[in-house]
Amino acid sequence: MRHTISRLMGLMLVLALVLSGCNLVGIDPIMQLDEDLAAKVKQFSGVVASYDGGEITQADVMSNLVSQYSYMSQMYSMYGMNMTSDVLNSIEESVVQGAVEDVAIAKQIESRGLKLSDEKLAEVQTKADESYQQAYDSLYGQATGKDDVRAKQAEFDAYANGYSKEGLYALELAAANRELIEDAVKGEIAEVTDEQLQTAYDEKVASDESSYADAPGSFESAMSSSSSIVCWIPEGYRTVKHILVKPEDTVLTAFTDARSAYKSAQSALEDLQAELDALNDDDAGAEAEEAAEGEEAPEATEAPRTAEEIQADIDAAEANLATLKTDMESAASACIASVQDKLDEIYGKIEAGEDFSALIAEYGEDPGMKNEPTATRGYYVSARSTAWDQAFTDGAMSLEKVGDVTMTPVVSGSGVHIIRYESDVTPGAVALDDVREQLTEDTLKKLQDDHYSSELQSWVSALNAEYHLDAFDLN
DSSP states (O other), X not given: OOSOXXXXXXXXXXXXXXXXXXXXXXXXXXXXXXXXXXXXHHHTTOEEEEETTEEEEHHHHHHHHHHHHHHHHHHHHHTTOOOOHHHHHHHHHHHHHHHHHHHHHHXXXXXXXOOOOXXXXXXXXXXXXXXXXXXXXXXXXXXXXXXXXXXXXXXXXXXXXXXXXXXXXXXXXXXXXXXXXXXXXXXXXXXXOHHHHHHHHHHHHHHXXXXXXXXXXXXXXXXXXXXXXXXXXXXXOEEEEEEEEOOOHHHHHHXXXXXXHHHHHXXXXXXHHHHHHHHTOHHHHHHHHHHHTTSOOXXXXXXXXXXXXXXXXXXXXXHHHHHXXXXXXXXXXXXXXXXXXXXXXXXHHHHTTOOHHHHHHHXXXXXXXXXXXXXXXXXXXOXXXXXXXXXXXXXXXXXXXXXXXXXXXEEXXXXXXXXXXXXXXXXXXXXXXXXXXXXXXXXXXXXXXXXXXXXXXXXXXXXXXXXXXGGOOOO
């Protein structure tokens, strides 16, 4: 590793503002701070990259280095992890490579005769000034002593933490330059040819088939997202819409608790049955007996359960399961009863021929039925669905033909549903014309991104940059 843990701690100490020893100096603290600042400037003067016609120093990248380090520190802390010297190395490498890219971009802007507007340059200056002032004010508030000493201390601490006026301005200017050159270069790719679109479509069909054939949850999630383009649909899907009516929390919680208890008991019963089946498996017993031949007898352990003992547990579990099922069904009935008046009103309007989507808008409590794209096309449901509550899936799949509505409400963990069978869904590749507009936009963006990345790489290569990451001094 290029950095030791002590060097990593060096940057952490910088961020913790334990950089200056001036408080230990009782005479002329201003002079001491000036000396400390000069030493820090020298420390940051190491050349971390060179290129044809220039070089980049540590000071040039300190603002970005500290910014990225602070962000990564927060991310690691959120997950209870510690930063390592390897992470610091990667941050250093990233910010230096970014600085070389900034040089290449600036040269390209100049060669193309591009220029940031006076308004944009003023905005860059304002952002940099505000960032510096915010840091300075915070550091000034933490400093002690007379006003002039506090001011000098804040100036030093700001520089040591990467908050120099020049560095922050360069950071904002680089961001503005990137935006300017990206717009110019990406604008060179203005349209998608029929051949490019067909290629993108064919690739997306193959990719979606690979992604969704055995992953119904992923398909259902994609079909609920306005940003996803789906070009292949698995077998067995239909679309449904529903009106969700929510009972009081206590009533719904009683149902979900009862259902959880039933499912747990059901799982325990399955385990008992598997235990009994294994015991009664003659083949398994013969294999075990054959494997044991010629081996020493094992030490005495607790005697295995007999078939009779397991069967007795199964009988008790089945009786308990029947009771829990009754409890669950009663809790479901209570959910329906608690909103019966509203259900009767809705069913009355359905029978009178009122528009189901209008009733969703009037009564429904599921945001997914009011937000696009699901508000228009509904939810995609199949017998293999994993995105929905099983009760909802079962209710949706019980409907026989398009237009049918569950005349008996369905109770799930979300509440009480009235479900309508909206449409059949044709499996396989989606017609290109059905996704043409969105796929064209997506393909154009990808072509533009690829073009810009290729151009940027060529500009950077032309600089013949050399990296000197060992020159970083964070002690």
